[in-house]
Ligand code: CP
């Protein structure tokens with residue numbers, strides 16, 4: 428039996444993506460106990476900090492009837508040099524699913540190659556697919572289908588940006604990316620996605636008539652030393668009221684959080700009426716419950 432992993436959005440089909448979004452919306456409405464994953468154990472290895480991803484996965488698996496075990500490199504043998512492949516083989520004999528948050532994307536692919544249970548990417552330097560499940564659920568809840576819409580990504584060509592590129596291909600929206608020179612996604616990824624992605628260097632050009640404006644921090648985890656240089660490079664890329672005014676009148680604003688007010692986004696936009704960031708954060712819980720059910724439940728049909 429092949430094991431189904433969720434390392435990037437390319438591990439699911441467009442139909443499966445839609446089914447996960449709709450299932451997340453349904454799960455959000457369930458009030459009483461619903462425990463299809465009774466006795467299932469989720470292993471969670473986090474080599475980087477997290478608030479939302481950790482809490483939403485831990486709360487989510489418990490709500491579905493299971494339990495979570497959290498490991499940081501500090502308290503596991505992984506931090507003392509035990510090979511990743513050995514850790515994957517051992518853990519997957521004990522738990523039913525593993526969430527891994529790490530630096531290199533190659534670490535999750537290597538781990539998955541040696542795991543006998545599903546592995547979920549909880550963020551790597553290259554992708555953050557779980558966040559996209561929540562973002563897309565949030566868009567569908569507020570505005571309906573995103574097919575044919577325009578999304579503007581303002582800022583760094585980072586892990587979130589690459590996951591937006593993947594989502595655009597699967598869900599049929601157009602992604603306008605505005606990044607400073609030198610901070611764009613890799614040329615090869617842009618060429619592959621050229622039917623649904625456009626690259627700009629001016630935020631105004633990308634934001635014009637967009638249905639959704641999205642941004643993220645200018646220095647991601649692991650780039651702390653570049654903070655000062657990045658603040659300089661990203662000057663002019665703040666999502667503020669002037670930029671929002673160029674988008675469609677009913678445009679939404681999203682940010683995966685944590686946000687740095689008055690850097691990549693003004694406090695006015697973050698706290699303003701077009702911002703859906705709190706729903707977006709809450710939806711991490713519902714979207715990942717749908718994902719866990721999809722990967723783990725023997726009763727759930729392939730969406
Ligand atoms: N958006 C997100 O992944 O947040 P955390 O880093 O808090 O998990």
Ligand code: NVA
Nearest residue numbers: 585643647648683684
């Ligand atoms: N791009 C950010 C996302 C945090 C959820 C980072 O990798 O730090």
